[in-house]
Structure formats: C-alpha cells, structure tokens
C-alpha cells in the first residue's frame with residue numbers, strides 16, 4: 001500500500017486526492033491547505049485528514065474551527081510520496097522541504113521541467129528509471145502527448161502544428177481574464193506547450209501557438225499533423241478510437257462544444273462533471289494527402305488526474321505502465337465509449353472511405 005499525501009487541495013489537488021482514495025493499492029494519508037477556506041472545510045467533510053501547508057497558520061485553522069491534524073512536516077513524515085498541487089511556482093519552493101524529508105515528489109505542469117528528475121505522461125513517456133521525482137506535464141501538453149504518441153508510432157509525425165484556444169481561468173477563478181476579448185497568449189511562437197510536449201516526446205516536431213478566450217470550461221485545440229505516411233481517414237479514426245484516454249465524440253451525439261460536453265459528463269455521472277479523456281470530434285478527423293486535421297477539447301481540471309495516479313506508481317512501484325493505466329482507468333471509470341458511436345451518422349462515410 002503506497003501512502004500518499006497531497007500538498008495543495010485546490011483545483012488539481014482535490015481531484016488527485018479523490019483519485020488516490022479510489023485506488024486499491026494507495027492510501028490517502030492527508031491533504032494540505034494554505035488557508036481555512038471552503039476547500040478546507042470540504043476536505044474534512046469528505047473524510048480527509050487536513051494539514052496546514054504553512055506552519056505558522058495553524059492558529060488560523062483553529063480559529064476557523066478546522067483544527068488540522070498537523071503541518072506539512074507531519075504529513076511528510078507519514079507518507080511514501082507527496083503530490084505537490086500547490087500554485088504554479090510554489091512547487092519549486094517546496095522542493096527543498098520534500099528533499100529534507102527524503103520524500104519522493106510529483107509536481108504539476110505549472111513548474112519548470114527542471115523541478116523534477118523527469119517529466120511524465122503515461123502514454124508518451126519512456127521508462128522513468130530510478131527517478132526520485134516526476135513532473136506531470138500541463139493539461140494542454142497532456143492532451144497533445146496522448147494524441148501525438150499513437151500517431152507517431154503508427155504513421156510517423158513529420159511535423160505537428162497546433163493552435164490552442166485556452167480557457168481564461170477555471171470556473172472558480174472569478175478574478176481571471178480576459179473578460180471580453182480573445183488574446184494571443186503568448187503573442188510569440190512557439191508557446192511553451194510544444195517544448196513541454198518535447199519533455200515527454202523528444203523526437204516529435206511540434207509547433208504550438210496559443211490564445212486565451214473568455215471561457216472557463218475547457219481548452220480547444222485545432223490540430224494539423226503532417227504524417228510521414230498516408231493513412232486513410234477511417235484508419236486514423238480507428239487508431240484514435242482504440243486509445244482509452246481519447247474519447248471520440250460521435251457526430252450523432254450532437255455535442256457541439258464544451259458546454260454540451262460538460263453537460264454530458266455530468267449526466268453520465270462523472271464526479272464534478274470531469275472529463276479525464278481528450279474529447280476529439282470524430283467528424284473533424286480528416287486526412288488529406290499526408291495532412292491530418294482535427295479538433296479536440298481538453299478539460300483542464302481533470303485530464304492530468306489519471307496521469308498523476310500513474311506517476312505515483314511509476315515513482316514508487318515496479319508495476320508495469322500498462323497495468324497501472326488499466327487499473328487507473330478501471331477504478332476511475334475512464335473510457336467514455338458512447339453508446340451512439342456505432343449507430344451514428346459518422347460511421348457511414350468512414351466505411352465508404354475504407
């Protein structure tokens with residue numbers, strides 16, 4: 001049983017905590033919060049042991065009636081691995097604390113790649129060897145790595161070009177922007193996403209350009225990949241459809257954007273309406289010569305969560321990657337196979353294309 005702590009119970013941390021608690025081979029020892037806000041109260045209501053992320057704030061928790069089980073140091077003494085889910089940049093500052101306890105650590109994509117011994121994506125990374133720390137690449141890079149790895153293996157990727165329309169902030173981030181604009185962010189090319197993908201897929205040529213839009217639900221990627229061979233549209237659809245962490249949205253489902261996707265996720269019982277899979281519009285997948293085009297959406301709050309679970313196993317056990325992925329998928333319920341997929345309007349043109 002791997003004893004796990006989560007440092008930073010925010011958007012990512014609370015989801016990672018739930019996912020850890022669902023694993024048969026992991027024990028969630030506790031979670032930290034920096035302040036005794038509604039998130040701290042919710043953690044206690046969910047039955048998680050709450051620790052103060054910052055030593056001298058214990059009084060604040062006590063005053064709020066949320067007496068913590070201890071501080072981050074206490075948590076680190078009780079775990080085999082810590083998952084850092086603190087705000088971007090704080091993870092790098094926490095590194096020395098984890099090192100002082102000799103505690104293996106997993107960091108998130110808001111940190112620079114050199115925060116850890118290796119960057120990680122369950123589908124794309126090679127063996128992590130004897131790494132003592134891993135960094136799960138960002139939500140957008142996770143979405144791109146899951147897509148590009150099978151394409152490169154099957155057909156070879158000569159060059160991928162991706163335009164990312166990023167959500168301005170998460171639904172709870174009222175202070176985020178833009179409010180009424182679409183902003184190149186960064187205005188320079190490439191954005192950090194292509195180089196981030198290369199930390200797990202070093203041999204795949206990928207250029208990324210990014211914008212921010214005043215939406216909160218999901219990121220949208222417009223993808224063009226020049227392949228080294230000329231597969232048919234049908235075979236690419238089949239290849240991507242066989243990937244467990246890619247959900248091919250059937251045309252007949254009439255899901256036209258992030259609003260309907262999140263609605264569907266909630267309707268089928270996903271916790272918090274989370275979509276752990278990349279969501280690829282099946283009818284958008286088209287091959288012209290060696291050029292592949294498609295649109296996909298990425299739920300930024302959720303897609304890195306299963307990757308964190310597989311990163312924990314990669315860091316602390318000898319369980320083979322495929323076994324870990326299968327167990328994570330099974331315990332979380334990953335693999336949205338739409339009941340509509342075989343009866344919809346999309347399959348007919350595919351059959352004709354074969």
Ligand SMILES: NC(=O)C1=CN([C@@H]2O[C@H](COP(=O)(O)OP(=O)(O)OC[C@H]3O[C@@H](n4cnc5c(N)ncnc54)[C@H](O)[C@@H]3O)[C@@H](O)[C@H]2O)C=CC1
Nearest residue numbers: 007008009010011012034053085086087088108110139300
């Ligand atoms: N929100 C997103 O869309 C995604 C975020 N990430 C990355 O995940 C990491 C966490 O991001 P979010 O969950 O969005 O942040 P968040 O702001 O929602 O949550 C961070 C949590 O850390 C706590 N915290 C503050 N100071 C701390 C400290 N010194 N030590 C420990 N905890 C502290 C806060 O109380 C808060 O609960 C960042 O690296 C981010 O770039 C990665 C993928 C997607």
Ligand SMILES: O=C(OP(=O)(O)O)[C@H](O)COP(=O)(O)O
Nearest residue numbers: 109110138139140141166168300
């Ligand atoms: O890791 C993320 O995005 P990224 O892949 O664009 O770096 C998360 O969506 C966090 O993005 P934010 O830095 O806008 O909060």
